[in-house]
Every structure is written in C-alpha cells, then in structure tokens.
Amino acid sequence: MKYFIAANWKMNKTIGETRDFLKSFIPMVKELRDVDIVVAPPFTALSAAAEEMKGSNVLLSSQDVFWEEKGAYTGEVAPAMLVDAGCRHVIVGHSERRQYFHEDDQVVNKKIKAVLKAGLGVIFCCGESLEEREGGKTFDVIRREVEQGLAGVDPDNLVVAYEPIWAIGTGKTATVDQAQEVHAFIRNVLSGLYGSRAGEIRILYGGSVTPENVDSLMACKDVNGALVGGASLKPESFVKIVSFKKES
C-alpha cells in the first residue's frame, strides 16, 4: 500500500510564506514515488499553493469544508469551491474542529459525504482525549467516532487518521505499541463497516510526528502514513518526514 503523508498547517502561513515553502520543498521531494505527499495550507493560500504544485508530486488539501453546495452561509466554503481552488483532499473531523467549533459526529458525517460527492478525497480524523484514555474509554470513543462519522460513507477516496488528542502539539507521541494497538482496532471497526475493503484503507498516525520518530511509527503494520502539524511547517523537517526509512 502506498504511504500517505499530509501536512496540516492549521492557522499558519501567509500566501507568500506558502509559496516560499513550496518553492523550496517541491524540488527536494520530486524523486519520491512511493508516498502520496499532501499539504493543507489555510484557505487563503490554497490557490497560490495549487499554482506552485502544478506538475509536481505534491497534492493540495483543505483543512475544512462546509457540507452545503452554495447559499447564505456566511464565512463557509463549499466542496466545489475547493475543487475549483485545486484541492484533491479535505481534512474532516480534526480534534480542533471538534473541540473549538463543537463539530460532532453528525456534522463530521455530513461533511464527509459532501466532500466525496464533490469527487474529493477525505482525511477523516478520530482520536481520544487524555481523560478518555485514562478512563479506559479509548476503544469506545474510537468505535463511536468511526462508526458514526463513516455511517453510509463509501470507502473509495477515504483515508483515516488516528490522532490521540493528548499527542497533538504536545510533544508526547504515542508509543509504537499504543499506535499499532489503536490502528489495528480501527482496521477491525472498518472491517465491520466495509468487509475486506478495510484492508485497502490507509490509516495515518498523527500527534507530534517528527523526523526522529517517523521511522519507527511507519514500521507498524497498520500505520500507513502520517498527519503532521508542527513538524510540517519547515521544508527541511517535512522533507525528512516524507523521506522516512522503512524499518525492516
């Protein structure tokens, strides 16, 4: 299965900074063929990023979307507008959207369906908080988020990202064993939804991925890529991550 590594820049980088990053990053990764490389800048920089990425092996993603096609929804962006801007993927259900903007599983589900209908790929995020982990609820939370978020969703064009909230932006990475355990569980829940097609769905790990820990995380059987925040903001650092060495 081809690895999939995505940069989530969150609310960082102007249009100029986005162009500068890509002018430096793209030539450094042009030989990499065994990994899908994706970058998700803020909305304002999408079109400029699409121009820079033209003819390259780097794909554009949005960090969010609204589920309606058009109309009186001040401030929102429709899936077709993201297609128009040059996006190929959309991140949906990131824990920051769930936490700060109160997006629940039903909202996530509506967004995923709208994204797929527009012909875009989805990077669907799920993950437990520290409190939920310590309370022994990790698997219940993940099962609920996956089953409700993906209810009625076709798995073509679907990538799942496991992002333990306690590991996002904290410098605390899940251990290789913790990551593999939850990834295997997610694969199992996906099998319940999609049968043997679950084996083809890429499951990314996200949460303080760095050039130092990426090799061991990517060596886990059910880890098929990464979603990277902080360490994707500098070209040299993100190049090292997408050029990870597969441990045998």
Ligand code: PEP
């Ligand atoms: C993220 O927000 O998707 C993320 C994984 O962030 P970080 O790599 O900074 O923990």
